[in-house]
Each structure stands twice: as C-alpha cells, then as structure tokens.
Amino acid sequence: MSEAARVQESAIDRKARVADGLSGFLGAQWGTGVSIEGMVETSAGARRGNVLFDAVRDDDGSRLPLCVTYLPTLNIELMKISDEAALILLAEEGGVPVPHVHFASEDPSWVGGPFFISDRVQGETVPRRVLRQVAADGTGHQIVESLGRAFAALHQIPASKAPESLGRPSGETPSEMALARLAEQLDNLLQPSPVFNLGLRWLVRNPPAPPRRLSIVHGDVRNGNIIVDHGGLAAVLDWEVAKIGDPMEDLAWPCLRCWRFGEDRREVGGFGAREGLIRGYSEGGGHFDAHSFHWWKVLGTMRWGLGLAGQARGHLDGTFSNIVMAASGRRVAEQEYDLLCLLRPRGH
Amino acid sequence: MQDRPDSRELLATLGDYLEAELMPALEGPLNYRTRVALNLCRILEREVRLGNSFLLRERQRLCRLLGLGPEDLLPGALQDQVEDLNQQLATDLARDALPAGFETSAWDALMATTRDKLAIVRPGYDRYDAAEETR
Structure with a gap:
C-alpha cells in the first residue's frame, strides 16, 4: 500500500472511530440517542486532533455545532486534556474569548485518547x-x-x-x-x-x-x-x-x-x-x-x-x-x- | 562529464513537471506536499547556480573576521572549511570577553552571509528589515 493510501485509509478509520465514540459518549451524557453529522477534521495540531461536527439529538431533533479536541496517540502529552479543559473554563471565567467547554474525559475508550468537547465557534482560522x-x-x-x-x-x-x-x-x-x-x-x-x-x-x-x-x-x-x-x-x-x-x-x-x-x-x-x-x-x-x-x-x-x-x-x-x-x-x-x-x- | 541536460536544467524540468502537471491533479495534503517539493526544486536550482560562489564569499568573510589566512584553513572540501570556520566563530561568540568592535564586525559578516543564504532559499525575504520595530 502506498504511503498516501495508508494515510488516507487511517484518516477514514480514525474518523469512524471518533464518530462512534462521540455518539456513545454524548448519548450517555444526555440520555438519548445522538447522531454525529458533518464531521470535518481540521488540519491544525500535530499535538492535538480536532474534529468539527454537529450532534443531533434523537429526542428533540436539536442540532448542536460542536468541536472535539483529543490526543490522537498517547505519546507527547504536553498537558493533560482535562487540565487543558479546566484552563479554558478558567480563561472564559476571566473574560478571555474561548469556545465554551461542555465535557472533558480522560477515558481513552471513546475516541482513542483523552478528549474534551466544546462549542464550535464560527469563523476563520487559516x-x-x-x-x-x-x-x-x-x-x-x-x-x-x-x-x-x-x-x-x-x-x-x-x-x-x-x-x-x-x-x-x-x-x-x-x-x-x-x-x-x-x-x-x-x-x-x-x-x-x-x-x-x-x-x-x-x-x-x-x-x-x-x-x-x-x-x-x-x-x-x-x-x-x-x-x-x-x-x-x-x-x-x-x-x-x-x-x-x-x-x-x-x-x-x-x-x-x-x-x-x-x-x-x-x-x-x-x-x-x-x-x-x-x-x-x-x-x-x-x-x-x-x-x-x-x-x-x-x-x-x-x-x-x-x-x-x-x-x-x-x-x-x-x-x-x-x-x-x-x-x-x-x-x-x-x-x-x-x-x-x-x-x-x-x-x- | 555528464550529458545535457545538466543538473540545473534537470532541476528546472523537475520543478516545471511538479508545478504544471502534477499539482493540478492533486488536492489537500498531497497538493501541499508537492508544492513543498516544487519549492525545494527551485531552491536547489538556485543553489547549483550560486552556492559555490556564496560559500567562497562566506569563507573569505569568516577568515577576515577571525584573522585567519589561507594557511590556517583545513585541507579538504570548501563546505567543510566553512563549517569549521563557523564553529570557530560560534565558540568565540560564547566567550565572555571579546575584542572591541568584534560583535559589530561579526554582525556585518553574518548579515552578509545570511542575505546570501536567503538569495537561495527565499529570494526577497530581506526586503523587509525588522530593525524598524526595535526599541
């Protein structure tokens, strides 16, 4: 398999795994079925993975634009994900514009590594x-x-x-x-x-x-x-x-x-x-x-x-x-x- | 002696192929990486053309700055000589006491060499001078 094909395939695998994990995690938090739609993996971050997605609740059909930030592998962990999430909440409280963090978890079984889920703020980053x-x-x-x-x-x-x-x-x-x-x-x-x-x-x-x-x-x-x-x-x-x-x-x-x-x-x-x-x-x-x-x-x-x-x-x-x-x-x-x-x- | 195309011509051809034929067929990360490859071809083309004369100038500047003559140079390839001279200068700059004016002369020599390096890796980058932002 060529390097390019390998990279592409593993990206697809990862995306499917993250989608399943998010659906399971948010479903458990909200007590309803949740489907994950419109996933976009953003290029940013060799240190962190970022996926933008919509979470759609089965019970009321509401759609939330969210973002998950996760550690793709367990190698170079600069800061614990839950500490990062706590810090972002602290910054928000202090008046720094940040995406609001809803959940953080150190459990790697959901998306393959520790993660936090925050609001998806609309705008440009490139x-x-x-x-x-x-x-x-x-x-x-x-x-x-x-x-x-x-x-x-x-x-x-x-x-x-x-x-x-x-x-x-x-x-x-x-x-x-x-x-x-x-x-x-x-x-x-x-x-x-x-x-x-x-x-x-x-x-x-x-x-x-x-x-x-x-x-x-x-x-x-x-x-x-x-x-x-x-x-x-x-x-x-x-x-x-x-x-x-x-x-x-x-x-x-x-x-x-x-x-x-x-x-x-x-x-x-x-x-x-x-x-x-x-x-x-x-x-x-x-x-x-x-x-x-x-x-x-x-x-x-x-x-x-x-x-x-x-x-x-x-x-x-x-x-x-x-x-x-x-x-x-x-x-x-x-x-x-x-x-x-x-x-x-x-x-x- | 190798037959034409020579190295410079081949690098130009390789770059043109990446730019005109390959990149339009690629998207996303592969397009980006191919653009990087193209840029490296352009860098090498300029290096084949200018690299040797720039190394000679760098050696001359370093010898003058360090007060060395041709007899002080290591026998061997130009590139190794320049690396050795740069090592000597780096070691000198780590010393506590330096002769009066040495830092300014070193700055002049290093700026001239850095501009030469940029002429190969990023022509035009030195049109802006961040000194205007200082203090």
Missing part, C-alpha cells in the same frame, strides 16, 4: 484567509486591541487558580528558564550557527526585569490559533502549551515576523501596529514593559529558528520524516535574518 477576511472587513486594528484585552484578562487571573500540572519556573525567573531551554536547543544543532550564538549572547547580557507577578501564559497565541469572524476576534484556541510565566512572552509571540504571513509592516500578526496591542492591554489592566517585550521577541525568533532546525533533524534521524520537515531546515535562514535585524547594532 492564517492567509484570516488576513484576507480582515482586510475586507477592516477589522485589523480592532483585532489587535482585542488581543491586548484578551491577554490582559488572562494575565490577571491569579496563577494559583491554574491547574497544578502547568509548567512553571522553580527558583529561576521565566526568562532564565526559557534561556536554559534555548541553550539546550542550540547544543542540538546539526551544524554551527554563529547567528544564534550572537543571539544567545545578546539575550544573556540583556535580561528583562522579572515580571511584576507571574501569570498564566497561553504561550502560542498567534494568527493560526485564533478564530476571527466578521466582527473581529471570536476565540483563542490551542491552550496545550500554556504555563506559568512572564506575561510579556505572550504579547511578543504573535508579533514575530513569521506569524504575519507576508503582512510584514503590521507587527501584530499581520493585523496592525503594536500601539493597539499596548492600548488594549493597558485598558484591560495589564502592564506593558517595552524592553521585556523586545527581549521575548528576540527569544521567540530564535526559538522558532531552532525549532525549524529541530524539525530538519527529526527528518534526518528518522524520528519524524517527511518532506515538510526536511524543507523546514531551509527555512532557518529566515529566522536568522529576522534575528539579526532585531539585533542590529545601535547607530549601525
């Missing part, structure tokens, strides 16, 4: 389509401010309320913790990258002030992990890398050039300028720190470059081989260039 829609609707600046407000809401939730399993610094500052991880990634490169050594040198010598307080940090808010509708920002998705850390890490991440998808002059995700993000964040009660923001942007640019190099390594050593991972190796230079731009010597 980055370039998002940017086209935003350009047509003229909602870019509004989205930037909404992101600022969403971050402010998230960062004001007391970190003590977060699930205990969330990663967090122990003794060191969040920036020290991130630097240690980065140095490790740098050691794993297949070939020397003096550009990244220059980057590490700058990061080590220009540390940010420790945050006023540690916050819940989503860790991956960017164009691609949000839902945008005609009114603007509809929901923040993909919470599985959340942790306790420095709020400025969250604000800097969507501002990396790699998340602007060609709209380079609009710093925040290709949507608009930084000022709107700061305004939304401040109005929402957050404290913006310009140096820390810049530091996390430099760190993020380097982290993404090293991540791409890691994908190429995974391809070459056979851990995860495919042409996309191979091509990632030749995208490292983009991050090296952006890093050098951010580190341009003063007056140079």
Whole structure:
C-alpha cells in the first residue's frame, strides 16, 4: 500500500472511530440517542486532533455545532486534556474569548485518547484567509486591541487558580528558564550557527526585569490559533502549551515576523501596529514593559529558528520524516535574518 | 562529464513537471506536499547556480573576521572549511570577553552571509528589515 493510501485509509478509520465514540459518549451524557453529522477534521495540531461536527439529538431533533479536541496517540502529552479543559473554563471565567467547554474525559475508550468537547465557534482560522477576511472587513486594528484585552484578562487571573500540572519556573525567573531551554536547543544543532550564538549572547547580557507577578501564559497565541469572524476576534484556541510565566512572552509571540504571513509592516500578526496591542492591554489592566517585550521577541525568533532546525533533524534521524520537515531546515535562514535585524547594532 | 541536460536544467524540468502537471491533479495534503517539493526544486536550482560562489564569499568573510589566512584553513572540501570556520566563530561568540568592535564586525559578516543564504532559499525575504520595530 502506498504511503498516501495508508494515510488516507487511517484518516477514514480514525474518523469512524471518533464518530462512534462521540455518539456513545454524548448519548450517555444526555440520555438519548445522538447522531454525529458533518464531521470535518481540521488540519491544525500535530499535538492535538480536532474534529468539527454537529450532534443531533434523537429526542428533540436539536442540532448542536460542536468541536472535539483529543490526543490522537498517547505519546507527547504536553498537558493533560482535562487540565487543558479546566484552563479554558478558567480563561472564559476571566473574560478571555474561548469556545465554551461542555465535557472533558480522560477515558481513552471513546475516541482513542483523552478528549474534551466544546462549542464550535464560527469563523476563520487559516492564517492567509484570516488576513484576507480582515482586510475586507477592516477589522485589523480592532483585532489587535482585542488581543491586548484578551491577554490582559488572562494575565490577571491569579496563577494559583491554574491547574497544578502547568509548567512553571522553580527558583529561576521565566526568562532564565526559557534561556536554559534555548541553550539546550542550540547544543542540538546539526551544524554551527554563529547567528544564534550572537543571539544567545545578546539575550544573556540583556535580561528583562522579572515580571511584576507571574501569570498564566497561553504561550502560542498567534494568527493560526485564533478564530476571527466578521466582527473581529471570536476565540483563542490551542491552550496545550500554556504555563506559568512572564506575561510579556505572550504579547511578543504573535508579533514575530513569521506569524504575519507576508503582512510584514503590521507587527501584530499581520493585523496592525503594536500601539493597539499596548492600548488594549493597558485598558484591560495589564502592564506593558517595552524592553521585556523586545527581549521575548528576540527569544521567540530564535526559538522558532531552532525549532525549524529541530524539525530538519527529526527528518534526518528518522524520528519524524517527511518532506515538510526536511524543507523546514531551509527555512532557518529566515529566522536568522529576522534575528539579526532585531539585533542590529545601535547607530549601525 | 555528464550529458545535457545538466543538473540545473534537470532541476528546472523537475520543478516545471511538479508545478504544471502534477499539482493540478492533486488536492489537500498531497497538493501541499508537492508544492513543498516544487519549492525545494527551485531552491536547489538556485543553489547549483550560486552556492559555490556564496560559500567562497562566506569563507573569505569568516577568515577576515577571525584573522585567519589561507594557511590556517583545513585541507579538504570548501563546505567543510566553512563549517569549521563557523564553529570557530560560534565558540568565540560564547566567550565572555571579546575584542572591541568584534560583535559589530561579526554582525556585518553574518548579515552578509545570511542575505546570501536567503538569495537561495527565499529570494526577497530581506526586503523587509525588522530593525524598524526595535526599541
């Protein structure tokens, strides 16, 4: 059987298994027969599977647009699914736009892995389509401010309320913790990258002030992990890398050039300028720190470059081989260039 | 010597085949992966054309920066020499104390080399300069 045929077939098997499991699980919860219709597996997430579907109840015929998020295999579990679900509910309570979570289960027998079921929020998630829609609707600046407000809401939730399993610094500052991880990634490169050594040198010598307080940090808010509708920002998705850390890490991440998808002059995700993000964040009660923001942007640019190099390594050593991972190796230079731009010597 | 088409011509042909004949027949993930393959063909085409002269320039920049002459180079292939020089620079940049002005000279050399790399893997990417966003 060809690779393509194998991939296709296993996708069909998985879909059927998920449909059966959802029907059984929701039927038991609601005490009525439930049919699962219009299933669409979305491309997002090597770490999580996502399937959009309609649940139709036998008793009253009502139709609910839902989404199931599950762990496709039991390998790299970043965060327990039930913790992720609890975190999303906590964020919702704090005023962050998220899909409402209805159920979470660690029982792998339903859909092949732990899962949670949430509302399906209507809107666009594919980055370039998002940017086209935003350009047509003229909602870019509004989205930037909404992101600022969403971050402010998230960062004001007391970190003590977060699930205990969330990663967090122990003794060191969040920036020290991130630097240690980065140095490790740098050691794993297949070939020397003096550009990244220059980057590490700058990061080590220009540390940010420790945050006023540690916050819940989503860790991956960017164009691609949000839902945008005609009114603007509809929901923040993909919470599985959340942790306790420095709020400025969250604000800097969507501002990396790699998340602007060609709209380079609009710093925040290709949507608009930084000022709107700061305004939304401040109005929402957050404290913006310009140096820390810049530091996390430099760190993020380097982290993404090293991540791409890691994908190429995974391809070459056979851990995860495919042409996309191979091509990632030749995208490292983009991050090296952006890093050098951010580190341009003063007056140079 | 091999007969025509030469490597560059073959890569161009391979790319054109993927783009004009294969991709229109494919959908979804296979279309996407084939687009990635096409992009890799285009990268290799440019690398066959420009790669060697860019490596020579990179070696020259690194030697100047590190104060090395031709006698200091490892015997062997150009690519291995450049990798060794990059390793030396990486090690230097990890030291605490550096001579005055070294970081700026290193930045200049690395920026020039990175622009060369982009001319092969992503032409035009360096038209935007993120330095405008700093501080």
